[in-house]
Amino acid sequence: FFDVSRPPLQRLLAGEGKRMLRAVDGVSFSIPKGTTLSLVGESGCGKSTVARLVVGLYSPTRGSVIFDGRDLAEARADSTQRRRMQMIFQDPYASLNPRWRVRDIIAEPIRAFGLSKDKAEIEARVGQLLTQVGLSPLDGAKFPHEFSGGQRQRISIARALSSNPEFLVCDEPTSALDVSVQAQILNLMKDLQQRLGLTYLFISHNLAVVRQVSDRVGVMYLGRLVELAPAETLFETPRHPYTRALMEAIPDLDMTGRQRIPVGGEVPSPINPPSGCPFHPRCPLANDRCKAEIPAMMPARGTPQTLVACHAVEEGRDRMGAPLVEAV
Ligand code: SF4
Numbered sequence: 001f002f003d004v005s006r007p008p009l010q011r012l013l014a015g016e017g018k019r020m021l022r023a024v025d026g027v028s029f030s031i032p033k034g035t036t037l038s039l040v041g042e043s044g045c046g047k048s049t050v051a052r053l054v055v056g057l058y059s060p061t062r063g064s065v066i067f068d069g070r071d072l073a074e075a076r077a078d079s080t081q082r083r084r085m086q087m088i089f090q091d092p093y094a095s096l097n098p099r100w101r102v103r104d105i106i107a108e109p110i111r112a113f114g115l116s117k118d119k120a121e122i123e124a125r126v127g128q129l130l131t132q133v134g135l136s137p138l139d140g141a142k143f144p145h146e147f148s149g150g151q152r153q154r155i156s157i158a159r160a161l162s163s164n165p166e167f168l169v170c171d172e173p174t175s176a177l178d179v180s181v182q183a184q185i186l187n188l189m190k191d192l193q194q195r196l197g198l199t200y201l202f203i204s205h206n207l208a209v210v211r212q213v214s215d216r217v218g219v220m221y222l223g224r225l226v227e228l229a230p231a232e233t234l235f236e237t238p239r240h241p242y243t244r245a246l247m248e249a250i251p252d253l254d255m256t257g258r259q260r261i262p263v264g265g266e267v268p269s270p271i272n273p274p275s276g277c278p279f280h281p282r283c284p285l286a287n288d289r290c291k292a293e294i295p296a297m298m299p300a301r302g303t304p305q306t307l308v309a310c311h312a313v314e315e316g317r318d319r320m321g322a323p324l325v326e327a328v
Pocket of ligand 1: 240241242277278279280281283284285286287290295309310311312313
């Protein structure tokens with residue numbers, strides 16, 4: 001985006017060549033207490049940006065994040081509000097300070113939020129948290145490099161829980177782990193949710209993982225939410241052509257009888273998104289309306305619990321369950 005006839009730095013300092021990139025636009029959802037909403041989509045679809053907006057790491061240019069009735073923008077200075085919402089990151093190698101012992105890593109939020117100053121009390125709480133995530137209280141004396149990836153993610157979870165949060169934003173928490181370890185961490189998270197009444201926003205590109213943990217699933221494409229449905233409804237009857245393409249990409253999913261939609265091409269650049277429906281350059285059901293008009297999220301015909309942004313579904317021409325060759 002720089003004019004090659006002038007030095008890039010000169011142009012940058014002059015403020016030229018700047019363009020607005022809408023990483024996330026028109027995304028709206030709610031998460032009932034004690035449930036899990038997952039956001040899925042390809043890399044760059046904006047799901048991690050949503051996660052960071054929700055916990056206040058980024059500020060939205062428009063719109064708001066309401067947590068327990070309060071706008072987060074107003075509540076950010078309130079440490080109680082921040083304590084109630086924590087984040088678990090993707091990479092347990094990068095998210096733990098390698099120079100700190102595990103007990104200090106876990107104790108840090110307890111001290112930072114002023115939950116206790118008593119050394120013995122903090123030590124007991126750290127031991128309890130380590131036990132809660134399946135580690136030994138003796139592990140507190142070790143450094144992060146002495147643990148496997150799965151154990152480090154358990155430490156990350158213990159640290160996130162140390163401030164007694166009610167809501168956890170989990171950004172690809174298992175994608176850096178082996179499949180067998182992934183299952184253990186997902187089981188741990190489900191167990192903790194039941195025992196502690198936690199609410200999760202779960203970010204993942206892995207639909208098999210999402211199916212395992214979610215009550216509801218939102219599918220994102222190029223910064224927009226394109227489908228939002230109860231997990232079983234979404235996996236049994238995906239409606240948006242992009243969701244159907246994502247399902248198609250899972251090799252071990254039971255696809256018996258499901259209409260298959262081949263989707264080619266690359267995700268367009270968010271700097272220069274397509275007109276109308278952002279999926280239209282790749283969608284086998286696209287028509288002229290799709291190229292001109294951004295579809296709104298609305299209840300889908302046939303599966304009213306599903307909200308979907310697709311003209312074909314609205315017009316009843318998505319031919320749910322019919323062979324693709326007849327639909328296009
Ligand atoms: Fe395809 Fe049109 Fe639906 Fe977009 S609105 S997903 S282009 S059919």
